[in-house]
Amino acid sequence: MNIDWDSKVLSSLNPVIENLQTINLNLDQIMNVADWIAYEDFPPPEQNISKNNPDEYIRTTMLINTLNFAFTDFDNSTKYEIIREGKVLSDSEAMYVQIQEAISSGVQLYDGNVLSGLNDKQLKNIFKGNIEMPMMSERLDILLNVGAKLAADYEGDWINFINAGPKKLYDNGEGLIERLTSEFPRFDDTSQYDEKYNVHFYKLAQLAFWGIHAELSGTGDFYIEDMHSMSAFADYIVPVALEVMKIVEYSEELRNKITNGEIIDRDSLEEIEIRSTSLYITAKLTEEINKRRPAEKSIIIPQLDYRLWKQYHATHRPHHLTITTMY
DSSP states (O other), rough: OOOOOTTTHHHHHHOOOOOOEEEEHOOOOOOHHHHTTTTTTOOOOOOOOOOOHHHHHHHHHHHHHHOOOOOOOTTTTTOOOOEETTTEEEHHHHHHHHHHHEEEEEEETOHHHHHOOOOOOHHHHHHSSSSOTTHHHHHHHHHHHHHHHHHHHHTOOOHHHHHTSSSSSOSTTOHHHHHHHHHHHGGOOOETTTTTTEEEEEEHHHHHHHHHHHHHHHGOOOOTTTGGGOOOSSSSHHHHHHHHHEEEEHHHHHHHHTTTOOBBTTTTTTHHHHHHHHHHHHHHHHHHHHHSGGGGGGGOHHHHHHHHHHHTTTTTSSBOOOOOOOO
């Protein structure tokens, strides 16, 4: 499957990639990595959510990606973790489990009418780990706002939102990502570069629909027609993988900031370059991987993203830290 370089996200990266100042890209190393990673398996994401009820799966996945950000303490770089059945679960994997536990206990968190009435005590009771989950007050504000919008326009139900348009990411303003980012500001993950370019990352908006498509497309319950228009998910983890693989090289100043746990400001040149290069490189690497695989075994970018995230999300190697609700 060909990469859609004209997609809204990938095309918006061009001004950044053409003028990198704090990052160097080793494009030859992409070939070297593709030479071995192309022959690996690329399994679908594991979300530990029951797929017996497709609608409930969709509702829960949308909820998860409303909250899927900031799992590392900004002061001491400690990751949020829980222990279940003797196994340590960190960051979003821990959150997935705790959301499922809350829903199983009867709290319908995916219902907009429930979200719009949440309070701080209830949220902290759901998310108990080794540390307080970072940005808890911001999480509450997001849930209240998203819940209010769902309740007002969609009877509190994500299914009604999804069914209000075509099953495409982009469709002249009516696509799933277009509507999600315009109607719910918490998903409008866009940065301004050089005071004149809008760089679209759409991390959580894309991740939500990738999770649903990956799990339900095989059954026919939910299939997105233009998945080739989806990029990777610009987060903290994929940049670590690409640096370890020596495709990405940070300037000495930026590397020192990351190593020392210094905050990289949201919308700063450094943050935009880190996120942009991760999306650009994962697209180029996917392109090279597919050249080495039979057509029937070609992959899309989110499959590579998950392979990298799964391998590195619990690594002890420092990643950049940015105070943001977008990832």
